[in-house]
Amino acid sequence: MKRTGLSALVVFFAVLLGACSSTPEVSGTDSTISEQGEFQRILSAYRQWQQLMPETGELAIYSPDVYQGMISSWEKAEKIYQEITATPSTAYKSYSLFSSTTYLQQIQLELNQVDSSFNQLKQLQKVADDVLLPAITQMQYLDSLDAKQYYRSEYTRLHRLYASLFTLVEDDELSDAREEQDEFLSRSHSLEVKTIKKIYIAPLEALMIELRRQDVNDYAPNSYAQIERRIEAGKALIERTPRDFDAIQQAANTVQFELAHAQHISLEVQRLRDLSKDDYESYILDFENKLLRISKALKEEDLRDQPIQEQARLIIAGAINVREATASRPPADEVLKDKDKYIRDLNALVMSQQRQISLLQSKLSVSEETQPSLPASSESSDASAAVTGPQNDAGETGAAVTQ
Structure with a gap:
């Protein structure tokens, strides 16, 4: 009996000790699970910022100091992340000798600082984009023109x-920011005009200078002066409307035309100067033959019995008449359209007549079916037989004639 009680007591203490020893194991497991969850959460937050950080460069203008602080914290977080991923056991070690903060806790602190700086920059952006919208738009336009390339x-x-x-917006000096913005817009407009001139006019001025080196201003002074006037007109246009690119391009094309014209005139003048007196007649006849080919093409006329100026006048008059006649004549596609319309109308008329004929035929058939038939007599039968018997001169039967 005593032995049985002793055995039961031993079993009880064994169970009690087992229960006591198992309690810390459960607590340790829960702690490990919690640490693993925290580890994964922090690393997930890091990866999200890793994707977002390349797009934060545009926020630097709103506060360079805050932006630099955000970048500094991010670089520290990157370094810690690399150490943790290289040796995961360091995640729960002390980050420094003078701090009890672990590597995992420190990366969380750095990410919190990144998040705080980012939110501060976004708030400044919201205010600045409203107050400085004209300046921001103008600066973006200058960048699109690549003004920095021309006037660094x-x-x-x-x-x-x-x-x-x-900086004024960050310091909450919004009134001063608006005043300074007016100064910026004035100066930026000046740079915009200079940049447009540099793009559209400067290359043409370089070509004009090249023509001057070729003495075009001496051989064709009037044509060269026309180039100068066109260039000045282009500059004035840009100063008035620097964003009317259609008009600016048209003005540039006009200058290019005058450049080519002046060069051709200069070459002709040089050729005339090089001619001897014996070649004057050949030169005039060659020019007159060109006029003859034009007049022949227009009206098959030979105008060489007229002075050259009169020939030119008559050719111009003939060209005007041809142009007016061509303008009054309907285009070929319109003629084809009229023909197509006529054919469609004719087909519609034929179909309409066919429907009317079909309708009349159907009415005729109905009337024949509804007409009462007469009783046949012997005399009528004999007469009918007599009529249907012989053929007429046309070779048709009597029944056909009757019908």
């Missing part, structure tokens, strides 16, 4: 003024 120093000074506007 002036662009740099202007961009410095542009950045100061955002």
